[in-house]
Amino acid sequence: MHAWPASEVPALPGKGRDLQIHDSATRGTITLAPGPVARIYVCGITPYDATHIGHAATYNAFDLVQRVWLDTKRQVHYVQNVTDVDDPLLERALRDGQDWTELAERETALFREDMTALRMLPPQHYIGAVEAIPGIVPLVERLRDAGAAYELEGDVYFSVEADPHFGGVSHLDAEAMRLLSAERGGDPDRPGKKNPLDPMLWMAARPGEPSWDGGSLGRGRPGWHIECVAIALDHLGMGFDIQGGGSDLAFPHHEMGASHAQALTGEFPMAKAYVHAGMVALHGEKMSKSKGNLVFVSALRRSGVDPAAIRLALLSHHYRADWEWTDEILAEAVARLERWRAAVSRPDGIAADALVEEVREALANDLDAPAALAAVDRWVERQIATDGDDESAPGLVSRTVDALLGVAL
Incomplete structure (x- = not known):
């Protein structure tokens, strides 16, 4: 599976700072120095309803991570999956009378278009669950053969008691987990x-549902969690720097x-930091496919909204915060974009070396994008008021x- 084209990232004078970021596993801020x-x-989308603002907010957060690292003159090895076979996808395809593969391909293509428009840097490896199955099967067999997994009516389950560290990411009690x-x-x-x-x-084949050869597991399809594990271990190995996704x-x-x-x-651990973006609400409820209260990036773009304004709306909230999308937030972002573009369109201006460092410092401090925007706002105000x-x-x-x-201004 292919990702989307990368936009050019300009080189800045000097060098950025190492990233300090909140780690869910330690429940504190840690400094990452890869x-x-x-x-x-x-973790990527399940492609049956892409791309809503909640998606965009999550991927914007981890795009900032990449940009901070690139500014430290590091390379970034970024991997993302697509859960292109799963119960919700199959249920949506059945509901709408569509072929599930066509639905997945169409929504994944739309996601790529939205990520390109929003100038999100692409992963080096963009892997679908279906194409990962040959690498998933041996992992399930290994877990089963080691006694860390067991069969139940043809299905294979992981035993959480096989990992002494189970519970160390979310820190929830048993009832909350259940x-x-x-x-x-x-x-x-x-x-x-x-x-x-x-x-x-591993889910044994069900009548009327897609299935694949699972070797000694029999025909079936993979569970959700082992999909990401197989892809991450194959392309990154253990102890990679960040495992990211939404707080859910x-x-x-x-x-x-x-x-x-x-x-x-x-x-x-599997990852040095577990980083989670907050949830976006609409009309008082978390934006979700099941509730249907979604604002789509593609719909905003079709209505004429500049993708740069959408991105500024996302950046106006700290990535870990839960917040609510409103027309007013978008209007403020549109106005901010106009002010910024007017300010940089002048042939000369006030010195900006200090601004570069302010933005770097804000983002290195747990991706504090609102502080970075405020720093640019201050420069813009002085630029407009001063010759x-x-x-x-x-x-x-x-x-x-x-x-x-x-x-892009």
Whole structure:
């Protein structure tokens, strides 16, 4: 599966700062100082209703991570998956009378278009669950053969007790885990499981549903969590720098994935930091496909909204915050974009070297994009109010906003 084209990232004078970021596993801020190549895995979409503002907010957060790292003169090895076979996708295709593969391909293509328009830097490896199946099957067999997994009526389940670190990502108690498991794709009430929280690794073929050759597992398809584990281990290995996604993935997805990987390798941890973006609401409720209260990036673009304004609207909220999308937020972003473009369109201006460092400092501090926007706002106000004589300043501001915030002026 191919990703989307990368926009050019301008080089800035000097060098950026190492990233300090909130880690869900330690429940505190840690400093990440990767080697020459920083490694990040971000969980991708299930392609049946893309791309809503909640998606965009999540991927914007991890795009900022990439930009901070690139500014430190590191390379970035970024991997993202597409869950292109899963119950929600099959259910949507059945509801709408569509072929599930055509639905997945269409929504993935739309996601690529939206990511390109928003100038999100693409992953080096963009891997679908279906294409990952040949690498998933041996992992499930290894877990089963090691006693970390067991069969139940043809299905294969992971035993959460196989990982002594289970629970260390989300820090939830058993009852909270059970409730979220039922809500987010698990089956805690299925009879015969050793532990209600045990997640499925391999689902035996069901009538009328797609299935693949699973070797000694029989025909079937992979569970959700093992998909990401197989892709991450194949392309990044253990101990990569960031496992990222929305806060609704902390449990069960990231918790289970970490345990799968740790049971497979005997190493800990799977990732140095577990980073989670907040949820976006609309009309008082979390934006979600099940509720249908979605604002789509493609619909905004079709209505004539500049993608740079959409991105500024996302950047106006801290990535870990839960917030609500409103028309007023978008209007403020449109106005901000106009002010910024007017300011950098002048032939000269006030010096901007300090601004570069302010933006760097804000983003290195747990991706504080609102503080970065405020710094640019202050420069813009002075630029409009004062006659400067630095011919390089407008260009430097444009490159800074482009390189670090992903906004083209």
